Amino acid sequence: MCRMARPRKPLLSRDRIVAAALALIDDEGLGALSTRRLAAELGVSGPSLYNHFATKEAILDAVADTVVSQVDLSMFGDGRDWRTALLEWGRSYRAALTDHPRIVPYLAVGPGLRPAGLRMADAVFGGMVEAGWPPAQATRIGALMRYFVTGSALGSFAAGFVGDASAYDPADYPHLGQAHLLAAHRRQVDEGAFETGLRALVDGLAQQYAALGAARGPAPSA
Structure with missing residues (x-):
């Protein structure tokens, strides 16, 4: 049997x-x-x-x-300029974190000895140095991008407002007459805020980069 x-x-x-x-x-x-x-x-x-x-x-x-292994790093070292690389990496980085927001506080402390985290740090630092940033400043750029992206993924600003219009008495909050609508549009608000901040950050770095080039002076002729 x-x-x-x-x-x-x-x-x-x-x-x-x-x-x-x-x-x-x-x-x-x-x-x-x-x-x-x-x-x-x-x-x-x-x-x-x-x-x-x-x-x-x-x-x-x-x-x-x-989670970090889902972040696209292909923009570093493939010929894209450093501004484009930072913008595209920042968007991919945030997308990976917002898919798993509850792990973000653990990620915020740095890569430690985690291989994917170290590969990301290496790619960003290497990409900035290859673009002409001094190593110390390249380190700061990687750090500030981490602060910005992880901070944006920790929670939703828009979701922090209640949907009850009566909660925002114009006598107390004269400029929050539309605040009760924010939570219903959290994606547009939060993604728009991230994109605004990301572009402002990279534009500010571009000004520093231009000043750095001016300080170095023209390249010697062959």
């Missing part, structure tokens, strides 16, 4: 752990992630996670790096 094979659980892997951890963070936030909760979500015992990750922080690092 043939005996039916028992169904096998999918093998536990780093990718499965990271995907489950990211889904949990997306749904409930960083505070919801624990090795016990994650093991329960995966249908395994807690200690089995440690065959793949030594600590909860190592899992968080892998989750954060998975």
